[in-house]
Amino acid sequence: MVEISSDVIRGYNDTMILFNLMEGPSYGYEISKQIKNLTDGKYVIKETTLYSAFTRMEKNGYVESYVVEPGEGGGGKRRTYYRITEEGQRYYREKCEEWLVTKEVVEHFIRNEQ
Amino acid sequence: MVEISSDVIRGYNDTMILFNLMEGPSYGYEISKQIKNLTDGKYVIKETTLYSAFTRMEKNGYVESYVVEPGEGGGGKRRTYYRITEEGQRYYREKCEEWLVTKEVVEHFIRNEQ
DNA sequence: AGTCGTACTACGTCTGACGTAGTAAATGTA
């Protein structure tokens, strides 16, 4: 089982989170589960990584937060939802373009014997 | 022009350097030029990043260094050459495998409209 | 009543990348 080192993903955690928010507002716990599911458990974002990303991205204007009390719509516990902003969408699209270049660059240095 | 943020590459600088050393021993200045050339200038490794990677990788047993005085073989200045070790080769191959998984993971979160 | 799942917050550490700066020899150019 190949382990993904976190330093590789560094710089793409934000992108993964924003990808989820492109479908509509969401909150920490849900996003962490979605990332895990989408990757078949190959990548599990750490809670601290996730929540500090929210804080950072809100400061950068990529997301906006609002609190939903239990009862209001969703059940369960009080949650902090995040909504992606225009700025966040632009940032997400830039990251997607950047990825293409990054992939091309890295692959010059990769040899996988078949 | 899409700029590659250094955090994306983080974790793959070592791999890029080791890729070059797989062809035979080399030294800082040469490797930095090769990385630049191979990527058509899309990625230029910073000197401090490069030399600190050497130090780290020598400590980890991935490379071994030796000094070549001007005259001995090559011209120019006194150089510190690096040679990849068995351990370094194993590490390089692991990174190449890891890359496949990483790529797959990240691409779940990328949408590039065509 | 106790455990598990949900939904966080706080705090401190580590590491790799990078900015700035400086050294110094070799090489190319006027």
Place this chain on the structure above:
DNA sequence: TACATTTACTACGTCAGACGTAGTACGACT
């Protein structure tokens, strides 16, 4: 031959993102 550029580094300090550890607290299930 004077000067700029290229070559080949070293030193030092800073920063940001990831992560370990810990703790809180409510709700649901058994």
